[in-house]
Structure formats: structure tokens, C-alpha cells
Amino acid sequence: MLKKILIVGLILLAIGIGIGAYLWNKPHRTAENEKPVATLTAENLFVEFSETEQAAQGKYLDKTIQVSGTINNVSTTETGDTKVTLATSDMLAEIVCLMKAGENVSALTSGTVVAIKGICIGYNTDVQLQQCVVVKE
Amino acid sequence: MAITALAVTSTTAQKYFTKEGNITFHAGTSVEDIDATNTTATCVIDAATGDMEWSVLVKGFKFKRALMEEHFNENYMESNTFPKSSFKGKIDNISSVKFTADGTYKVKVSGKLTMHGQTKDISTDGTITVKGGTITADSKFFVNPADFKIEVPATNKDKISNKVEIVVSANLAELKK
Numbered sequence: 001m002l003k004k005i006l007i008v009g010l011i012l013l014a015i016g017i018g019i020g021a022y023l024w025n026k027p028h029r030t031a032e033n034e035k036p037v038a039t040l041t042a043e044n045l046f047v048e049f050s051e052t053e054q055a056a057q058g059k060y061l062d063k064t065i066q067v068s069g070t071i072n073n074v075s076t077t078e079t080g081d082t083k084v085t086l087a088t089s090d091m092l093a094e095i096v097c098l099m100k101a102g103e104n105v106s107a108l109t110s111g112t113v114v115a116i117k118g119i120c121i122g123y124n125t126d127v128q129l130q131q132c133v134v135v136k137e
Numbered sequence: 138m139a140i141t142a143l144a145v146t147s148t149t150a151q152k153y154f155t156k157e158g159n160i161t162f163h164a165g166t167s168v169e170d171i172d173a174t175n176t177t178a179t180c181v182i183d184a185a186t187g188d189m190e191w192s193v194l195v196k197g198f199k200f201k202r203a204l205m206e207e208h209f210n211e212n213y214m215e216s217n218t219f220p221k222s223s224f225k226g227k228i229d230n231i232s233s234v235k236f237t238a239d240g241t242y243k244v245k246v247s248g249k250l251t252m253h254g255q256t257k258d259i260s261t262d263g264t265i266t267v268k269g270g271t272i273t274a275d276s277k278f279f280v281n282p283a284d285f286k287i288e289v290p291a292t293n294k295d296k297i298s299n300k301v302e303i304v305v306s307a308n309l310a311e312l313k314k
Contacts, residue, residue, distance in 0.1 A: 023204050027203055061217060121220070
């Protein structure tokens with residue numbers, strides 16, 4: 001009887017440690033395997049946020065969306081993330097896409113058109129997406 | 138669209154701006170490190186009036202651990218409801234900053250900090266560094282999560298500091314009309 005309790009206890013402990021380790025090392029959520037809730041152009045996304053921010057937040061905040069547009073710039077942030085910006089009709093506003101770690105952007109150059117899928121985190125002069133991937137044709 | 142409005146009206150007053158401001162916070166204790174950084178904060182400084190504004194998307198804070206980031210957004214900052222944090226204030230001694238002469242100037246900043254839907258008056262010290270037409274703004278201050286109605290459950294009281302250090306740093310360029 002005691003032995004049984006001990007074995008059950010050890011199994012529960014192992015499961016507990018397993019769950020703990022999984023949660024502790026849980027990978028970041030990325031857009032890679034998520035289906036976009038909307039597919040739109042950089043310009044249309046910007047217009048929605050700049051004109052009706054509340055409504056756009058309700059539709060897109062924390063959701064994966066697919067955006068296509070012309071690349072303004074590809075750079076690296078101070079924390080080492082790759083950042084791709086897409087042009088809008090407003091000189092000061094862009095769609096800022098922080099790519100997921102390890103995403104290959106070697107094919108992306110300024111002035112070319114690209115489709116990017118990412119998780120929308122809101123509007124602050126720019127509309128920002130994070131954990132993005134390049135959408136292959 | 139405040140930024141565009143600023144750009145249009147800045148024919149006389151000199152404004153400095155960035156969309157790549159850095160904000161880092163340290164909310165941990167000796168039990169556990171809780172650090173996160175955001176590299177896409179906006180900052181505008183009006184060199185004439187000393188008006189200063191910062192704005193940042195809460196979901197843009199990157200943590201090393203995904204679970205911590207999830208808890209930060211869902212349990213503490215409730216970033217689906219309150220996606221932005223901001224500071225609106227003034228450099229109180231703006232007249233002592235010479236934007237045309239290279240150098241490092243000590244400044245006093247005061248204003249309203251809004252996060253988690255709550256607004257509090259804060260004041261802090263900082264520096265403005267002028268170098269060849271660009272300026273760098275740096276400051277460090279502490280906030281208590283309880284002041285912003287951010288509840289820390291009893292089980293995490295030893296892990297989350299009630300003096301969260303916030304470090305801000307931005308390289309600003311002249312805002313072109």
C-alpha cells in the first residue's frame with residue numbers, strides 16, 4: 001500500500017516538474033502557424049487605425065493579420081530584433097513589423113513589395129506588428 | 138494624429154522626435170529577475186516650451202520568457218484593455234538647455250504618467266545631451282504598481298518589487314516640416 005502511494009506520488013511529482021519546465025521554457029507566441037483574421041494593404045490598415053483607432057483595436061489588437069506593402073526600410077533594433085517597415089501615404093507613419101527571431105529577411109529590400117504576417121499590438125504614430133513572418137507566395 | 142498636427146504647426150518652434158525610443162523596466166526582486174525592453178516608444182520634445190511626450194505600446198515590451206510576457210500583459214497590465222502607456226509633461230528648466238550648443242544638461246521633468254488606465258503625477262531628474270544637431274534624452278525613475286491599480290497576488294509579492302525601476306532613453310532628431 002505504502003509502496004503504491006509512493007509510486008503515485010513520484011509520478012505526480014514527475015508530471016508536475018514536466019509541466020513546470022514546459023511553462024518556464026514555453027516558446028514565444030509567433031504569427032508563423034496562425035491563420036490571419038484579416039488580409040489588407042499597409043495603407044488600409046494605417047487608415048483604419050488613424051481614423052477609427054478604437055474600432056481598429058477591437059478588430060486587430062492581439063490578432064494575427066496579413067499586411068502587404070512597399071518596404072521602406074530593413075534594420076536591426078537595439079535589442080537585436082529585425083525590423084521591416086512598410087510605407088503608407090503619411091510621411092511620418094509606417095507599418096512597423098518586428099520579425100520573429102531567426103526569420104530570414106535577406107530577400108527583402110527597400111522599394112519592393114512584400115506580404116508580412118504578424119500579431120498586431122496597436123497604433124502609436126505607426127501601426128505595430130510583432131513576431132512577424134514573411135508570407136511566401 | 139497628434140504628431141502630424143505638430144509637424145504642420147512647427148514652423149517656428151523647434152521640435153525633436155523619435156519613434157525608436159527605448160524603455161526598459163526592472164520589476165524583479167532578489168528572488169527573480171523581471172526585465173523587459175521596448176524599442177518602439179515615441180518621444181516628442183518641444184525645445185521652446187519644454188513640453189515632452191512619450192507614448193509606448195504595452196504589448197511591445199519583450200521579455201526573455203514567454204510566460205512572463207503573457208502574465209505581464211494578461212494579469213498585470215491588461216494590455217487588451219489598456220494597450221498604451223504615456224507620459225505628458227514638461228522639462229521644468231528648459232531654459233537651461235542650449236539646443237544649439239553640444240553638451241550634457243541636467244533637467245527636471247514633471248508631468249502625468251498614464252498606465253493601466255490610471256494617471257499619476259510624477260517628477261524625476263534626467264539629462265539632455267546635445268551633439269551635432271541630435272539630442273539624447275535619458276531618465277530613470279521608480280513607480281509602485283499599486284499606485285496604478287496593478288494588483289500583485291500575495292503569492293507573487295516576494296517576486297515583484299513595489300519599486301519598479303523604469304529607464305528611458307531616446308535619440309531624437311529635428312522634426313522636419
